[in-house]
Amino acid sequence: xxxxxxxxxxxxxxxxxxxxxxxxxxxxxxxxxxxxxxxxxxxxxxxxxxxxxxxxxxxxxxxxxxxxxxxxxxxxxxx
Numbered sequence: 482x483x484x485x486x487x488x489x490x491x492x493x494x495x496x497x498x499x500x501x502x503x504x505x506x507x508x509x510x511x512x513x514x515x516x517x518x519x520x521x522x523x524x525x526x527x528x529x530x531x532x533x534x535x536x537x538x539x540x541x542x543x544x545x546x547x548x549x550x551x552x553x554x555x556x557x558x559x560x
Contacts, residue, residue, distance in 0.1 A: 485526040485533070486548055487541035490519050501527060504548065 488501035488510075497512050499519055512519060515532045519525065524541035525532045536544075 485528060487524045487536050487544050488527050489541075490521055490523050490525060493519060493521060499525075499532070501525065501532075503527070504545065 486503050488503040490499050491502045491507065492500035494500070494509070498509050499512055500507055500509050510527050511531045513531065515525075515534070517535065519532070519535070524536045524538060526534050526536055
């Protein structure tokens with residue numbers, strides 16, 4: 482089972498990649514599988530270095546709150 486944590490777009494690059502922030506961890510990922518252009522601040526779901534889909538801001542915030550609660554309670558995300 483894979484967990485996909487919502488990631489926020491923090492930088493857009495000319496080579497069809499973006500930098501995302503996933504709970505404080507920034508990484509550059511590919512947008513080659515996404516049809517719609519991304520906008521700074523949008524939330525996306527990433528799998529193996531590729532943006533798979535956009536996610537609604539409200540849903541992203543709810544998910545992030547749950548992940549933060551899990552981390553606070555257990556000290557880390559479950560594997």
